[in-house]
Amino acid sequence: MSVLVFVENHAGQFKKAAFEAASYAAQLAAAMQSTAAAVVLGSVSEEVARSLGKYGIAKVICVQDALLDGFEAHAAAKAVAEVAKSSGAEVVILSNTYTGKALAPRLAVKLQAALAAGAVELPVVNGGELIVKRTVFSNKGFADLALKTAVKVVSLTPNSYKLVENEVAVSVENRSGIASATDFKAKVVEVKKVTGKIPLTEAELVVSAGRGMKGPENWHMVENLAQTLGAATACSKPVSDMHWRPHDEHVGQTGITIKPNLYIAIGISGAIQHLAGVSGSKVIVAINTDKEAPFFKIADYGIVGDAFEVLPKLNDAFAKFKAAN
Numbered sequence: 001m002s003v004l005v006f007v008e009n010h011a012g013q014f015k016k017a018a019f020e021a022a023s024y025a026a027q028l029a030a031a032m033q034s035t036a037a038a039v040v041l042g043s044v045s046e047e048v049a050r051s052l053g054k055y056g057i058a059k060v061i062c063v064q065d066a067l068l069d070g071f072e073a074h075a076a077a078k079a080v081a082e083v084a085k086s087s088g089a090e091v092v093i094l095s096n097t098y099t100g101k102a103l104a105p106r107l108a109v110k111l112q113a114a115l116a117a118g119a120v121e122l123p124v125v126n127g128g129e130l131i132v133k134r135t136v137f138s139n140k141g142f143a144d145l146a147l148k149t150a151v152k153v154v155s156l157t158p159n160s161y162k163l164v165e166n167e168v169a170v171s172v173e174n175r176s177g178i179a180s181a182t183d184f185k186a187k188v189v190e191v192k193k194v195t196g197k198i199p200l201t202e203a204e205l206v207v208s209a210g211r212g213m214k215g216p217e218n219w220h221m222v223e224n225l226a227q228t229l230g231a232a233t234a235c236s237k238p239v240s241d242m243h244w245r246p247h248d249e250h251v252g253q254t255g256i257t258i259k260p261n262l263y264i265a266i267g268i269s270g271a272i273q274h275l276a277g278v279s280g281s282k283v284i285v286a287i288n289t290d291k292e293a294p295f296f297k298i299a300d301y302g303i304v305g306d307a308f309e310v311l312p313k314l315n316d317a318f319a320k321f322k323a324a325n
């Protein structure tokens with residue numbers, strides 16, 4: 001079975017999740033005694049394309065079409081499906097990011113492929129089948145899916161697979177003429193970029209707060225701690241609903257799903273809808289005045305205390321530790 005990985009780019013650059021997908025595809029190809037090729041869409045320089053060689057990708061197919069610079073799921077699915085068909089790929093890998101979530105089902109339909117969305121481990125190769133482990137029920141359990149179709153699509157949950165470096169020589173093939181204006185079923189009218197912040201989906205450390213912070217005027221305490229740690233900031237749903245914080249910080253079932261190495265939850269009760277987006281975090285610290293708060297049931301460390309007293313002390317302690325190390 002040959003493997004093709006769709007590597008998403010943002011303004012011509014790859015992010016960590018993209019390298020993870022490339023590395024995962026290369027490892028899967030090695031397990032299948034095959035090779036992995038990558039497909040990238042839009043204006044990506046040859047130098048950037050070649051950077052995938054560090055993670056074992058020997059061939060990069062660049063669909064160098066300016067039409068594809070702004071992601072549009074229908075047109076992107078058509079382009080990736082065409083590359084997959086022409087290269088005879090039997091497994092297509094992508095990252096389970098916002099882009100991947102929009103692309104994967106469309107791609108699966110075009111390739112008449114079984115789809116496993118949100119894989120968290122390398123699949124087991126079982127003859128012509130792939131057994132893929134993914135999380136279910138808001139990270140409360142795992143399911144092993146057996147993909148039996150001739151072509152298979154697997155999307156990888158970001159931050160769940162360790163990058164494996166395996167430098168290989170890369171050949172770059174440029175393709176054009178795949179996308180046409182009629183492929184676009186939606187038009188991106190405006191893009192508002194969040195600037196000057198660590199993107200939540202890529203953050204390894206996250207400081208998050210809820211209604212326990214009482215109001216937006218107290219958020220400087222959360223931001224100070226995040227700054228000291230080099231962490232991204234997040235919040236619970238009511239906090240963004242009340243416009244205390246922007247919606248791009250809202251995590252949970254109806255917000256962003258994250259899997260950082262450290263998640264600090266301050267004044268957040270730990271409702272199931274919130275936990276759905278954060279319970280995959282590697283280490284969870286909860287700070288809450290209520291010792292019965294549900295967050296303590298899943299937290300690795302808990303501080304029963306008033307955030308207004310705990311946060312300055314924690315910030316001071318981390319600042320001193322960082323200064324001394």
Ligand SMILES: Cc1cc2nc3c(=O)[nH]c(=O)nc-3n(C[C@H](O)[C@H](O)[C@H](O)COP(=O)(O)OP(=O)(O)OC[C@H]3O[C@@H](n4cnc5c(N)ncnc54)[C@H](O)[C@@H]3O)c2cc1C
Pocket residue numbers: 209210211212213235236237238239250251252253254255266267268269270271272273274277287288289290293305306307308
């Ligand atoms: C369909 C649906 C989808 C939802 N999706 C989401 C979602 O994606 N994300 C999400 O977050 N929620 C979601 N919710 C809402 C969710 O059910 C909870 O209502 C919400 O998470 C509660 O937010 P909170 O913990 O900030 O507030 P609260 O429930 O009000 O909890 C505040 C906490 O702060 C503590 N506290 C108070 N004062 C202090 C202090 N001084 N110091 C320390 N601790 C203090 C309290 O003990 C309490 O535990 C959803 C709900 C529904 C029905």
